[in-house]
Amino acid sequence: MKARRMMALTAMVSLLTLSTPFGLTGSAAAVNKYDSTVLADHPVGYWSLAPGVTSDLSGHGLTGSFTGNPSSTKLPNGEPASAFNGVDQYFTVPDNDYLEVTRTGILTVEAWMRPDVLQFSKSESSGYVHWMGKGEPGQHSWTARMYNLTNQENRPNRISGYSFNLTGGLGAGSYFQDPVTAGEWIHYTLVINTVNTSSAYTTGYTKLYKNGVLRDQDRLSDYNIIPGNGTAPMRIGTRDLASFFEGAIGKVALYDYELTPSQLTSHYNAMMESVPAVPTGLTAVNNKNKIELAWTAARNAETYTIKRGTNSGGPYTVIKEGVKEPSFTDQGLPPGTYYYVVSSVSAESVESKNSNEAFSSPFKRHGELTVPASNVTASGDDGNVALNTVDGNLETRWSADGDGQWIKYDLGSSKPIDCVKIAWFRGDVRTTSFEIFVSADDANWTQVYSGTSSGTTQQLETYGVDGVTARFVKIVGHGNSVNAFNSITETEFWRN
Structure with a gap:
């Protein structure tokens, strides 16, 4: 049993966060494979969160609005998402019964999230941010939270979700606490269910999924949570302006029922299937004043991008794009030590994470x-x-x-x-x-x-x-x- 503070979660909430190519503007975004997969499961609200795109793709008319101008970024499948500055940018959807647990007794919130820092500049309480939620003083419903790497409760980068009583106080919720890499997308799903009760969950439960896998389930009764129908808006990038998320969020969907693990897995796979595999086994061998690189060919890689730095761990500078074969020769180098990583790029221009680092030192031979x-x-x-x-x-x-x-x-x-x-x-x-x-x-x-x-x-x-x-x-x-x-x-x- 876990003590949850300040936020109320009353329904199933499933959050998926990915990065996509930026550039969509206007009131609607084109439906693609990921959108089709989500819409086939009948969300009651669905926002792409591409910069400038405010419409609700579910058809329920829950149009939102941006405050500030989040920058453009890409989800894993190359589609656009919004990167919030962690200071004053967010997205708001006005209060509606579709955003509450109370409408059917169940709420699932799904989103793709990408923290770009591990220590947030505008955090609250013991050291966390509410990166999405529906709640204000006296009108608490649910929230999605992420802790700073260093916080007063020793919960390094814990990611959680909570359901609350309208009055607030301690919330009931679930979490996962894994090492987090800044700039890495996470598929987040929070469920709040007051319908499927049992001897173990007498008034219902919360669940939290990461990347389509159930990580935690907890009782609402542990904190006597009875979700209410609040009047606060739903915000993304913040909950009630007390803290702000620095990072990207995309593809936020709400459902009035609990999605199955197989549904969540299909959503995750629909986002990730076009992502090329990370190149492996990178080696760097010096040959006079050139360095010969080689690596194992990666799945779904159309081309490779070569990056070089002068310090281990980077920063790296792109020195060659569009390399077709799993090898490359970096030539004409003065003496020194050079560090390399390689990334894969798919036919859809989606880029993988960087490979392992390899280094070598071209040198002047004796004489x-x-x-x-x-x-x-x-x-x-x-x-x-x-x-x-x-x-x-x-x-x-x-x-x-x-x-x-x-x-x-x-x-x-x-x-x-x-x-x-x-x-x-x-x-x-x-x-x-x-x-x-x-x-x-x-x-x-x-x-x-x-x-x-x-x-x-x-x-x-x-x-x-x-x-x-x-x-x-x-x-x-x-x-x-x-x-x-x-x-x-x-x-x-x-x-x-």
Whole structure:
């Protein structure tokens, strides 16, 4: 038996909270699969809570109104929902018998909720917010509550629902108390039933479901609760303006009977079936100045989004969207440690949660001399630019047409150089004639190599330069065995 304070719940209340694409405006929203599933179970009130959409989809005319302008967010299935600021934004439905337990003796309240913080700035009493409910002083009916992570009753992020006597005081209710992740949607359902009595529940009960699963059931008689017909409006985002919910709420439905577990499961599945699975098994392997990512393909994933950060746990920045295969190479990275997560995106543009985090550290190999991309210039190009030759990617290149075209590298200061490694575009099917020059001042040049590529590989080929000391290195091309183009995919400089 659990003591419940301040709020009265007199009927079954089932709350489902999800995030959906924002952008619906006007008086009505289009009916989709989730809406069809809910409407087939005959709610007495149903509000999508898409920003700007105030109509009751149940057909009972219980039109609401927004106070403030909640921002747009998405439910798990990509549909729009409202994100409340936790300060002064909420949705109001005027008092109506359809909103009370007393009409049939049963009320079910269902909604999707997404707390965006774990400690609310405008909480009340021992440290909780009423994120939805129908109640004011002397007119208490029912409420949905969430506790702060830290509160005076040691109920970290407990989520509960209560039925009250009209006069208020302690309420009878049910709860679940699981670890909560900010930004995660929860399907919430509260039931208040005064009809189905038994020896165990002599005057009825409350039930609370999470994600379609029954988590708690309690007696109304424990606190002598007899629900009354109050005059307060129903509010979403707050109950009576004493506290405010910071987070998103969508798809609020009320019923005048108790939904079965199978009905609630079907509602939950209708919302979640289009959500792609989270990618698993993400790995990150360094390969010089690039990092190769791989993961297990995810169910319902049309594409993947790659995110990178410089600290474990984020924040992460999206570096690539629309990746089709479960692998990706992040290239041209300076030395450092990089942290990655990957998310799945469905054909409906619904994004999964992030994968596990993987990290790696690209590094300069012993003896390799680093040349920043900004220190690479050329006599010209055909759109394939000079900096491509130091990006660690053999799929990119510098190309320039004509005898004597050159590409130049500035090492930043004079350094010993024992060899230059060059990878040639289409180097496995043609040879290229070239020379290597070095300089200390970018004015006086000395030739240190003259020759021809092997014509047998697209990988790096090594050309010795006898341990010269130089700051600048210039490669001058004289065309290849097929045409006059000079094309290099990658260049490296080494000392022993």
